[in-house]
Amino acid sequence: xxxxxxxxxxxxxxxxxxxxxxxxxxxxxxxxxxxxxxxxxxxxxxxxxxxxxxxxxxxxxxxxxxxxxxxxxxxxxxxxxxxxxxxxxxxxxxxxxxxxxxxxxxxxxxxxxxxxxxxxxxxxxxxxxxxxxxxxxxxxxxxxxxxxxxxxxxxxxxxxxxxxxxxxxxxxxxxxxxxxxxxxxxxxxxxxxxxxxxxxxxxxxxxxxxxxxxxxxxxxxxxxxxxxxxxxxxxxxxxxxxxxxxxxxxxxxxxxxxxxxxxxxxxxxxxxxxxxxxxxxxxxxxxxxxxxxxxxxxxxxxxxxxxxxxxxxx
Amino acid sequence: xxxxxxxxxxxxxxxxxxxxxxxxxxxxxxxxxxxxxxxxxxxxxxxxxxxxxxxxxxxxxxxxxxxxxxxxxxxxxxxxxxxxxxxxxxxxxxxxxxxxxxxxxxxxxxxxxxxxxxxxxxxxxxxxxxxxxxxxxxxxxxxxxxxxxxxxxxxxxxxxxxxxxxxxxxxxxxxxxxxxxxxxxxxxxxxxxxxxxxxxxxxxxxxxxxxxxxxxxxxxxxxxxxxxxxxxxxxxxxxxxxxxxxxxxxxxxxxxxxxxxxxxxxxxxxxxxxxxxxxxxxxxxxxxxxxxxxxxxxxxxxxxxxxxxxxxxxxxxxxxxxx
Numbered sequence: 192x193x194x195x196x197x198x199x200x201x202x203x204x205x206x207x208x209x210x211x212x213x214x215x216x217x218x219x220x221x222x223x224x225x226x227x228x229x230x231x232x233x234x235x236x237x238x239x240x241x242x243x244x245x246x247x248x249x250x251x252x253x254x255x256x257x258x259x260x261x262x263x264x265x266x267x268x269x270x271x272x273x274x275x276x277x278x279x280x281x282x283x284x285x286x287x288x289x290x291x292x293x294x295x296x297x298x299x300x301x302x303x304x305x306x307x308x309x310x311x312x313x314x315x316x317x318x319x320x321x322x323x324x325x326x327x328x329x330x331x332x333x334x335x336x337x338x339x340x341x342x343x344x345x346x347x348x349x350x351x352x353x354x355x356x357x358x359x360x361x362x363x364x365x366x367x368x369x370x371x372x373x374x375x376x377x378x379x380x381x382x383x384x385x386x387x388x389x390x391x392x393x394x395x396x397x398x399x400x401x402x403x404x405x406x407x408x409x410x411x412x413x414x415x416x417x418x419x420x421x422x423x424x425x426x427x428x429x430x431x432x433x434x435x436x437x438x439x440x441x442x443x444x445x446x447x448x449x450x451x452x453x454x455x456x457x458x459x460x461x462x463x464x465x466x467x468x469x470x471x472x473x474x475x476x477x478x479x480x481x482x483x484x485x486x487x488x489x490x491x492x493x494x495x496x497x498x499x500x501x502x503x504x505x
Numbered sequence: 506x507x508x509x510x511x512x513x514x515x516x517x518x519x520x521x522x523x524x525x526x527x528x529x530x531x532x533x534x535x536x537x538x539x540x541x542x543x544x545x546x547x548x549x550x551x552x553x554x555x556x557x558x559x560x561x562x563x564x565x566x567x568x569x570x571x572x573x574x575x576x577x578x579x580x581x582x583x584x585x586x587x588x589x590x591x592x593x594x595x596x597x598x599x600x601x602x603x604x605x606x607x608x609x610x611x612x613x614x615x616x617x618x619x620x621x622x623x624x625x626x627x628x629x630x631x632x633x634x635x636x637x638x639x640x641x642x643x644x645x646x647x648x649x650x651x652x653x654x655x656x657x658x659x660x661x662x663x664x665x666x667x668x669x670x671x672x673x674x675x676x677x678x679x680x681x682x683x684x685x686x687x688x689x690x691x692x693x694x695x696x697x698x699x700x701x702x703x704x705x706x707x708x709x710x711x712x713x714x715x716x717x718x719x720x721x722x723x724x725x726x727x728x729x730x731x732x733x734x735x736x737x738x739x740x741x742x743x744x745x746x747x748x749x750x751x752x753x754x755x756x757x758x759x760x761x762x763x764x765x766x767x768x769x770x771x772x773x774x775x776x777x778x779x780x781x782x783x784x785x786x787x788x789x790x791x792x793x794x795x796x797x798x799x800x801x802x803x804x805x806x807x808x809x810x811x812x813x814x815x816x817x818x819x820x821x822x823x824x825x826x827x828x
Contacts, residue, residue, distance in 0.1 A: 235694035342782055343550075372549035372721065377765035377778035384775070399695065406767035406776070425772065443699035445724030447751050447763070452728075457703055458696045461664040 194259075195361050195393045196224040196247065196280075201256035203242050207466045214465045216242040217253075218417040222395075224361065229387070229394040231408030231425060233401060233440070237465055239417040240397050244365045247395065248280050249273055261360070278308055281354040285366035287346030291338040297324075297349055298334035304356045323352040326389075328382060344375035348382065355386060363395045368403060380407060401444055405429045413437045416465055416473040423498020433500035435480050472503065480504055510537035510578070511682055511715050512561070517575035517585070519553075519560050520786075522568050528787040529573060531556050532739045535813075538732075540682060543709065543716040545726030545747065548736035549762075551783055557736070558687050558719045560585075562602060563592045580682070598628040601676030605688035607668035611660040617644075617671055618656030624679050643674045646711075648704055666697035670704065677708060684708075687719040702729060723762065727751055735759045738783055738794035745819020755821040755828075757799045793824070801825045 201220045204213040217239040224230045232240045245251040247258065249265060258265040260276065268276060281304075284290040291300055298320050305316045324333055327348040338346055347367060354362055364383070368376040380403065386392060398404050404411055408425040413434065421434040432438045439456040446452045458477045463469055469476050475485040482503065490501045514536050520529035531553040538544045546554045559565050561577055563584060577584040579600065584592065596602070604610045612620055621643060622636035631639070637656065644652040647670045660668055669689060676684055686705065690698035706729065708714055718730055726733050726747055734744040735756065743756040754760040763769075764777040781798040784790070792807040793799070799806065803825050811822045 235696065344782070373723075373762060374549060374765055374779040375782075377767070377776035378780075380767065381775050381778060401695070402766065402768035406770060406772055408772075439696055443695045445698075445702070445722060445728050446768075447724050447727040447766070449727070449748075455699055455703070457699050461666055461697065462694075 193226045194223050195226050195228075195261060196222070196395075197257075197259040198222045198247065199257040199259070201243065201246055201258070202254050203239075203246060203251060204254050212466055215417050215468060216465060217246065218468075220256075220414070220417075220419055222412060222419075224393050224395055225409075227387070227391065227393055228410070229396050229408045231404035231411040232395065232397045232414060233399065233404050233411060234414035235399060235440075235462060237416070237462060238414040239465075240414050241365055243414070244282065244363050244395060244397050247361075247363055248277065248282055250282070275308075278304075278357040279360045280363065281357065281359040281361070282363040282365060283347070283350050283354045283367045285369050287343060287350045287370070288338075290350055291346060293338050295337075296334065297329075297336055297338070297341075300338070300349060301334075301352045301356055304353060308357060310357070319356065323356055326355070326386070327352045328378075342375075343371050344378060347371065347379050351379075351382065351386070355390060355392075358390060359392070361393045361395070363397070365397045366399070367396075369398060369400065376403070383407070401429055401441060413440070416462060416468055418473065419492065419501065420474065421498070421500040422492070423495075427497040431497065433495045433498070433505060434474075434502050435478050435504070436474050437500070439479075472501075509539060511540045511542075511580060512717065513537045513576075513578040514557075514561065515576045515578070517557065517560065517577065518573040519556055519565070519570060520573050521570050523787075525787060527571070527573075530739050530786045531560065534575070534736075534739075534741055536732075536734050536741065536744065538683070538715045538717060540715055541709070541713045542732065543718060543730040544732045544734060545718045545720060545730035546734050546736060547720055547723060547726055549721055549783065551738075551785075552736040553739040554719045554736050555687055558685050558717060561717070562596060562600065562685060563587075563589070564596075594628070597624045597676075597681075598679045599681050599683070601679070601681040601684045603669070603672045603676050603684065603686045603689045605691045607665065607672045607692075608660060610672060611668060613660055615659075616656065617658050617660065617663070621656075621671065621675050621678060624675060628679050639678065640674070643678045644671070647671075647674045647677075647708075648700075649674070664697075665693055666700060669693060669697075669701055673701075673704065673708070677712065677714070680712070681714070683715045683717065685717045685719070688721070689718075690725070691720070691722070698725075705729065723751070723766070735762075738789050739786065740794070740822065741813060742795065742823070743819070743821040744813065749818035753818065755816040755819070755826040756795075756823045757801050757825075757827055758795050759821075760827045793822075801827070 199221045203217040204215050234240045246253045301320050302316050368379050411425045411428040413421040415436050421437045439458045442453045442456045471487045472485045472490050475481040484503050490503045492499045492501045493505045517534045519531040520527050548554045572585050618640050621640040625631040625636040641652045690701050730747050733747040733750050734741045737758045743759045761779040796802045796806040805824045811824050813820045813822045
């Protein structure tokens, strides 16, 4: 499988609020996205998943690391080179209410990337907008209307149309269905699935919802406090997790079918503040299985039978 | 009328005065909760579940809201008809409340201890020191360690999970018989949600609390509630023992919701989705509000409103129920 995107040892630190320390939002994360692949990224608030997503497009500049897009080093590109490359890497945000300009008509919103990149004549762009509306399941009349006239699910369709207008190769989807009701969520997931096949897209799909991630992803990466704790094929990671954090996460999801219900592992406390990441394994203060070494030594990723996890107990 | 029910909501219709006239958002909603029981009121955005809960608490300003019809019998007293003065004695005393976003329900300028103790000083005329001691005890009961120190902290110093525990402490400090929990874990991460769910279950057992749980999360209802009522476009469309409804949903909306959960569908397969959108209040038509999105729609569905009727193990409001 050819890699569309390869990020190596990405880190991002922000200055802490007190002005003295640093917040390690993302810490030495490496990912690969194959052509036509969906890589799911899961984790809870503050785990660094959204920072990671934004770094992939250089919406946030990494503190260190490397990002290769089809072999080209993105971090070596100047502003105009990066702008040109963004044709190929686009992002869809969680909140379609906040990410669409309320003063622009839907047709203008969808045409904006085409205008910026100077693609086609005016008539061709108009035709392209028509085709995009059709592709994302909006009727032609939608083009002349404004974002506030649409429901959440329809707004997310608008955001997706804008993101695919330039026919990118990679879409970063940051919680694309988290703000939507479950019946609408299914519509959008199906749409993303259709588009992926039709346009030969690869996805980085970020979500806190494990069932959504399991449904859409080929491989899944689990983050905790800025680091990757587990990585592997979606089914293996979410059905036979190796890391105690993933195990707790999976067990915590409320389950409708009593027969599918797993023994719940309830983690004590809250995830620590990323300004004060515990030494050793960052998960050890909450880990039900922690042993001596977990408090002092940081675990490196080890391969299990099916996939890898960063845990001393493997 | 359900004998022995702690809360018996009967034919509740609630609407708002708008520039387009009076628009009903909750219509003819009936349900009952026995002492110590849990009922899950579920549905998607705009279905009226929160308006129902807030009406039971009489928290909606009137005008513009108005109870158009129905009764809310709580311990034999019709809350739909009592004056605000009386309601203030019940709220926070015999009925506790927990909301989705603890940060907006807690006073940011007041220490935790003072906020938790307030219902006791208000409803029980308890003195400052006694109320503080009781606040400390309840904080420990809801699983907050280091309670003495927490009493002197401000809400912003706590994590989301701890803030929700503080909300629960406030809600139960007067020993209510009923707890209304409106999306109590929706703003929380899943591992913290698991903690709060376990806490609610524990409190229910220890205190014999009845809980009205408002949520969009069917999994949560399945784990916490004995009874479920599914709302769609302002009405209850299916209700009964949660296990029966989940095992054999009869209303096409409930069936569609259950089927569209990505958990049940393997990768590569399309998720069954419900086409279209929920009709907004005021444009719900005379028949079944789900008719335009329903794959089982018949002529009758568009002209005649289906009422809740028995379907073996439970009840559904549908002219052509799923078999």
